[in-house]
Amino acid sequence: MTNKQWQLAQRPIGAPDESTWKMVESDLPELKEGQLLIKVLYVSLDPAMRGWLNDAKSYIEPVQIGAVMRAGTVGKVISSKHDKFQEGDFVCGYQGVQEYAVSDGSMLHKVDANLAPLSYYLGVLGMPGMTGYFGLLKTGEPKEGETVVVSGAAGAVGGLVGQIARIKGCRVVGIAGGKEKCDFLVNELGFDAAVDYKSENVKKALKVACPKGVDVFFDNVGGDILDDVLTQINMKARIVICGAISQYNNTTPVKGPSNYLSLLVNRARMEGIVVFDNVSEYPSAMKDIAGWIQSGEMKVKDHIIEGIETFPNTLMMLFKGENFGKLVLKVGDAE
Amino acid sequence: MTNKQWQLAQRPIGAPDESTWKMVESDLPELKEGQLLIKVLYVSLDPAMRGWLNDAKSYIEPVQIGAVMRAGTVGKVISSKHDKFQEGDFVCGYQGVQEYAVSDGSMLHKVDANLAPLSYYLGVLGMPGMTGYFGLLKTGEPKEGETVVVSGAAGAVGGLVGQIARIKGCRVVGIAGGKEKCDFLVNELGFDAAVDYKSENVKKALKVACPKGVDVFFDNVGGDILDDVLTQINMKARIVICGAISQYNNTTPVKGPSNYLSLLVNRARMEGIVVFDNVSEYPSAMKDIAGWIQSGEMKVKDHIIEGIETFPNTLMMLFKGENFGKLVLKVGDAE
CATH class of the missing domain: 3.40.50.720 (NAD(P)-binding Rossmann-like Domain)
Incomplete structure (x- = not known):
């Protein structure tokens, strides 16, 4: 089983372009005890990602050159040697712009696919x-x-x-x-x-x-x-x-x-x-937002583009004002 | 008795210069009931005065062309037909850049010449x-x-x-x-x-x-x-x-x-x-500051320039960084 992953090839000056990114294919490693394998379904594309490319002091470490591009994701656990996650679980985390990711469970939480469309966990509920x-x-x-x-x-x-x-x-x-x-x-x-x-x-x-x-x-x-x-x-x-x-x-x-x-x-x-800064209060916020969606008081618009290959161009839609609603890259199917 | 007064001749574009101001001499009017005549002793020169020259919405009305330039002042009452002020009182207000001013007592308060040097009422206590x-x-x-x-x-x-x-x-x-x-x-x-x-x-x-x-x-x-x-x-x-x-x-x-x-x-x-915004709390602030001066915890430095004629150039000291401490224009003597 191979994994396609977008890595940061070099730091952009101005707008990111083809030279910013490198698509790398590699085999997936064997899972060790305490690890799980996630199939990434949706990748969140957010304006903040541009800031993560700069080698500057900020609220979060910059993405390192040669590393997979950091991004919020929703995925499905397809195999697990981790106590808390089982095959079939849907999980939200920062698996980055790739098709599969090995995780030790840190910065990862389960989400309920019946409660809301999975992409919502990258948008209104993310x-x-x-x-x-x-x-x-x-x-x-x-x-x-x-x-x-x-x-x-x-x-x-x-x-x-x-x-x-x-x-x-x-x-x-x-x-x-x-x-x-x-x-x-x-x-x-x-x-x-x-x-x-x-x-x-x-x-x-x-x-x-x-x-x-x-x-x-x-x-x-x-x-x-x-x-x-x-x-x-x-x-x-x-x-x-x-x-x-x-x-x-x-x-x-x-x-x-x-x-x-x-x-x-x-x-x-x-x-x-x-x-x-508000992590401890996320649950109550999600409850409010989910309630507003359920009552019809709040509407949600996602803008979903398919195909991990499109990542460099799809990301740029944000900066050209071409997205209409929450921009999400779909990279895999749940089934 | 004549009064020298600096009026706004035209609104400056950029730094105020000679063409901004007009020195006007005029006779003082007779006092009416409820009025008092103030001999201005010290005129406060403050960076904010530059903003008052612009014809723009701000926190205070702009100075009108042909009006005496607005400025904080300390003066001495030299004659009074006003209930609350008597000849010999020292008063602080906005009499503007002039030697004498007729006031109806509004925006005017008495200050104590024994408590602090009069110029302090334009600086640390102003x-x-x-x-x-x-x-x-x-x-x-x-x-x-x-x-x-x-x-x-x-x-x-x-x-x-x-x-x-x-x-x-x-x-x-x-x-x-x-x-x-x-x-x-x-x-x-x-x-x-x-x-x-x-x-x-x-x-x-x-x-x-x-x-x-x-x-x-x-x-x-x-x-x-x-x-x-x-x-x-x-x-x-x-x-x-x-x-x-x-x-x-x-x-x-x-x-x-x-x-x-x-x-x-x-x-x-x-x-x-x-x-x-804090007018109602001035008294407690003044008490604190006066206390710190008295205890020696706070030092005060005034930069006093003499002569109403010097106003246009003296004001510019602020913008050239030439003042060293609170800039005050002395325009008259108490005696």
């Missing part, structure tokens, strides 16, 4: 879900009747954030690229308004969409959009810095927010978040 | 003092043993912030321009270290001065210094945005902090402050 849930509620602290703006609103985190804000009684405005995504936000996810950054003047459109100003901004994008929102914030506004996808492939320095002195004028705050 | 006290303690939230860095450290706000942080048991590092100022911070104000941004690589010097990283940064300066400090912050650091004097005279857009994603990596926050 890292993006936890990021949005805690980032919005604990750092954004939205109050009923306030206006919440979210960028990257048609992405995995953004769609969830906007829907939670709606459920909490806020006016919700999403920023996304293209009419199709904007229509989806308003018509399917129940956002109050959407701004199409590709065809609209964001600052002017926000003024119309947020007649009472912006109380919470959940930012996945950075760059000009962050600057535009900063011109519209209210007193004591909270800006949650979740990411800055517009800046990740820069070959020039990151564009800092020119309008940051709006924080001073408005006694506002800008605060960064990292999902891992 | 707006800069309140700014530093509340900005550091309420927004910076320094804890004993943490490292606090302050920029513009030899200025009115910075010197006070650093000393309060020291009193609260923090390691204190000041950033200032020139050896004389840096020596003063360490030798006179009891800072643990000082970084001379004019002759040192700020990032490298901070690494040495802050071996345990930066927990609180109180920023008066913005620009490259903010970016350099952002590379050194600790988890859950607090950055207090008090001002950005390096950017106030820009003719190009404000330089936003390129390294703002350090907020994300470190789950840190950046928050703006405006002194006026």
